[in-house]
Amino acid sequence: MGSELLVKKLPNDIGGESAGKIERVEHELLPWEKRCHALADVLDFHKIINTEEKRRGVEALGSEMVGKLTYYERWIAAFANILFQKGILTPGELAVKMEEVERRWLASQQSAS
């Protein structure tokens, strides 16, 4: 198979490929997954990230990440990258905020015990 197929068919473009049997799996969204979904909708309403940008953002994660991350993990990773590209957030700001969120959770554990 020639490498040109990699150019013609991006990772999301799987229609027509062969694949395994359909397993009729479903799960209730975890609370954070539902928040992530609501975040996606709100980003779309405000024209910050639309559905197609989100889809391309997921595709741009590359096939390894697409294969290893869960559905909503891919979404939030894509949102972060798109927000960096648009200059709305910087990686540094996100890292600082993530530390703060984690510290807050640890503090809440200490005060609860």
Place this chain on the structure above:
Amino acid sequence: MTDHGHDHDHDHPHEAITADERPGYYEIMETAVRELLVERKLFGADEIRRQIEVLDSRTPTLGAKVVARAWMDPAYKERLLENGRTACEELGITFYDDTQLIVLENTADVHNLIVCTLCSCYPRPVLGLPPDWYKLKPYRARAVHEPRAVLEEFGTHIPDDVEIRVSDSTAVIRYLVLPLRPAGTEALSEDELADLVTRDAMIGVIPVSYEKEAA
């Protein structure tokens, strides 16, 4: 080769969610992104809460209501097939996004099936969120080139003389299948008909079935 990547995250049971369970990396990222954007006043925290309520309010019962009305009222069915979105709005089903809805009517000669080969586009305003299998590779990859085999895996046999049409959703165009009304349902009320209509029938992977209850 089967696709046994982490798409199958739902295969292993999730641990019980308790308030003190340490949030994972991506959950922390979600919280951080949301809080940063709220701090920047790009949207309000209340908008996320409101959208969660909207998502919770969307279930296949809405789509079932639309289908049952179309079965009962030929003029409504005509409007529904003409413009899915405005016909749903007529029944009070609001579209919270910019998507258009095309309703595909199953007949004795044509069976419709919907898919999103590129990702997971789905008629969310009328059906809620899609099941995981709809978002996973086997369904997305195979529905467009071997729909009969796919349908057999759902236990649905479509005779060879019935044409199968597969519609591939996009970010802005979504589809909903208007299933065949099952035989023997002439005496049922609209609400009783709606109770027969399932999510999977509106995706097109199974028919609507009706078994008269024994007296």
